[in-house]
Amino acid sequence: MGTSSANWNNVIQLSSTYDNIYPALGLHPWFVDQSWNDQVDLLRMHIDQNSINAIGEIGLDFSKPYIHNKELQIQALDVQLALAEKYQLPVSLHVYKAHTDLLKLLKNYTVTGVIHSLGSSIEIAQSYLNLGYKIGVNGIIVRDNARRYHQLVARFGLEHFVLETDAPNILLPGHTEAQLSDIYSTLNQVSNLTGLVTGQVESITTNNARVLFKL
Numbered sequence: 001m002g003t004s005s006a007n008w009n010n011v012i013q014l015s016s017t018y019d020n021i022y023p024a025l026g027l028h029p030w031f032v033d034q035s036w037n038d039q040v041d042l043l044r045m046h047i048d049q050n051s052i053n054a055i056g057e058i059g060l061d062f063s064k065p066y067i068h069n070k071e072l073q074i075q076a077l078d079v080q081l082a083l084a085e086k087y088q089l090p091v092s093l094h095v096y097k098a099h100t101d102l103l104k105l106l107k108n109y110t111v112t113g114v115i116h117s118l119g120s121s122i123e124i125a126q127s128y129l130n131l132g133y134k135i136g137v138n139g140i141i142v143r144d145n146a147r148r149y150h151q152l153v154a155r156f157g158l159e160h161f162v163l164e165t166d167a168p169n170i171l172l173p174g175h176t177e178a179q180l181s182d183i184y185s186t187l188n189q190v191s192n193l194t195g196l197v198t199g200q201v202e203s204i205t206t207n208n209a210r211v212l213f214k215l
Helices: 005-017 036-049 067-087 099-106 122-130 147-155 180-194 198-213
Strands: 054-061 091-096 113-115 134-137 161-163
Touching: 005 036, 036 067, 054 067, 054 099, 054 113, 067 091, 067 099, 091 099, 099 122, 122 134, 122 147, 134 147, 147 180, 161 180, 161 198, 180 198
Parallel strands: 054 091, 091 113, 113 134, 134 161
Antiparallel strands: none
């Protein structure tokens, strides 16, 4: 996942070097500023010139450090969703304290993707599922106090989920750094919550990702 023009070239380079890395480029809400138009123009150029599997990570974050850029975030996301629709690419979406605004925007576009690391009520999650989005589940679900994540996984079928790490941002309990292998802890917890064997969980969620991102 790319997050701004500062790392898009690195993402493209990695994906061209390693067969099992698939590139996604996007302007993350944390990095939206007055230059967002220029960055999105560059994003459009990258999409035209490279084989991109998704637009992301994009979205809205209205927490205290980023709420001052609320309107710019909405504008930048709106244009990136339009790009996703034009190029028929899925999106990876970050959302924090902004579900009402995000859902309003998503209803304007025929775009699919993942709401990553979603910690919301059942009702809000259902709203995203109704629009055809998957829910990304990561190491937060391993935490004992992550009741909302536990409820979501127990409530909805695995056809609605993909697994992720969100490394390096999400740490497993007792860990000091994130690893890509943390996904196996997430896999085991989803297996515990659903009553399905890990092989079933792995097969279904992997297939969801392959279909969604055209891997």
